[in-house]
Amino acid sequence: MTHSRQDLLEWAEAGRIAPENLRPALEVGGVLPDRAEWRAFLDRLLLWLGVVMLCASAVFFLAYNWQDLGRFAKFAMAEALVLAALAVIGWQGVERIAGKAALLAAALFTGALLALIGQTYQTGADTYELFAAWAAAILPWALFARFPALWVLWLALVNLAVVLYFQAFRGVLGILFGPERQLWLLFGMNTLALAAWEGLAQAGLAWLRERWAARLLATASGALATALAVIDIFSKDDIGVGGPVWLAWLAAAYAVYRHRIKDVYVLAGGVLSAVVVVAALLGRLMSDTRAEAGVFLLIGLVVIGMSAAGGFWLKNVASEEVES
């Protein structure tokens, strides 16, 4: 649809389609939604907006910690929400869109229920334990539901648990668990998740072939690799592993997304990452130079040259992709 759209608009811009014929042409090309697509859109909009608002409502309600309502009433409410969502899944089935929405709601309500337990009984548990327990609780659903959004939620919870874990122990074990260790763990986890996602999708799990989720993971993994390389460049130690690991990440991303899966989005991220790391490296190498202004100009020109060359290359790869 998107490519037809671009072609039709370009033809109209070049005068090959008369202005008054553009809309009918877009309709013939299937770019504009027909009645059935409008109906499906409204159906999904109302469903997802309704479910998201209900989930947000439950979270807001429990966060308010209303004293006039007894704890048993609150537990009954939170449990009823989970049960209601599960009942909808039982009724609609997890393959239908309403079932999927209910499953996501059940997963979010489960988190609200766990938060309520922590709030009510003051168990002394740290916040990271809430997110870890939440991730553990919804793991079976994620394993069986074949629903990418639920896996993305699960991965977000695990990431949050790791970040909060390091926040909780920063004061006690600051030296052992410094910010770099946290970044390494997050990088390892997200890269592993990305590799597993792409590998399983390639192995035949069609429901994992939704590019938005893989791209989200690739963005997280690439951003963390870039951050580690930049930290390494500016660290006082001469040799670190951040740079080599970043290089390996870049090479692997090129091999996979240029030749096996062909995803220009990840390649574009790789180009941006290379621009950032090279700018940081040049800045570090020339930090002792007296001609500061010249260094800034040089780095600026290198950034512009690299990104322009990257943009040219990506444009060509993208047009290849379209033709393939």
Place this chain on the structure above:
Amino acid sequence: MTATDRQTLWARLRDAGLVEGEAPGVAESRSPWFVRVMLGIAGWIGALFLLAFVGVGFTFVVKSASVAFVVGAGICAGAALMFRAIPRSDFMGQFGLALSLAGQALMIFALMQWFGHSFTAAALAIALQQALLFVLVPNFIHRVWTSWTGAYAAVYALGNAGLHAFAPAAVTFGFLWPWFAEFDHPRRGELLRAAGYGLALAAVQTAVMHGTLWTVWLAGLGGSEALGGEALLRLGNLASGLVLIWAVLRLLKREGVGLGAGHGRIALAGAGLLALISLEAPGVGPAVAILVVGFANGNRVLAGLGILALLGYLSHYYYALHATLLEKSALLAGAGLVLLAARFALRRWWPNAKELRHA
């Protein structure tokens, strides 16, 4: 799309009597939206280094507002000439972008010095500057940037004048205009789309940031209190909802669906419902408007921005201080249930043709 697909599409258009002659070839390779985003970010990184070069190497430039403005304007003029002289060069395009961004920063620095006494005047001057650059510099990424920042500067001026309650409605109205005109003026398509994406970004930012966060931000910059108190805030929220209803009415007219028709009534009822929700949660109207217009124009990037705006607004709504969490929870629960009931009604009165066939 392959060359064969393109030929097939052209043949279908010819059969429908919409085009004549042979199919045109592909003029040049196209960059997907994320490559343009990457180029924009890299352009900014390059611009920061160029600015540092000017700041360190030519300190006299940043010591005087007049000199900074003249140098900035000169750099922007140079960039504009570069874009016009060599429009197809990737390197010159990126160099021109970074140069112009650095020039804009210098001019904004000067404007802030000149209009330091009035933030509204400074914001309006920046909006005017960006509008001029939008017209004069013929580059898509540059135009998205100037449209975005120009619109946001205007929103700032509105907010600083105490009218921030009307900001989401105003910027969403501005965003809708180029997208409704997109198919009516195909020769100016690229210009309209650049304006449309920039205004969409400003609308997302305004919708998500609306409320307490916005007030805190403005207060930090010496902004004004809201004019007219609670009554004007309510009017602003009403305007957000009305913009959504207007958008749906325009779309119904464009699609040739009368208000007397069942489908038209269903769409208008849905818009009315969301407008009502916007009275208490004013970011919902603009976010849904972006999503709906993106879908109506077959533009996935725009629709995706609308979804992000909705999720972003709901996250921000948690921190909005105009109501307690209990009140917000009640509003969301009511709204959620009504929307699900509306979906039930939709499926009853406008059944899915496929489901009917299977029944």
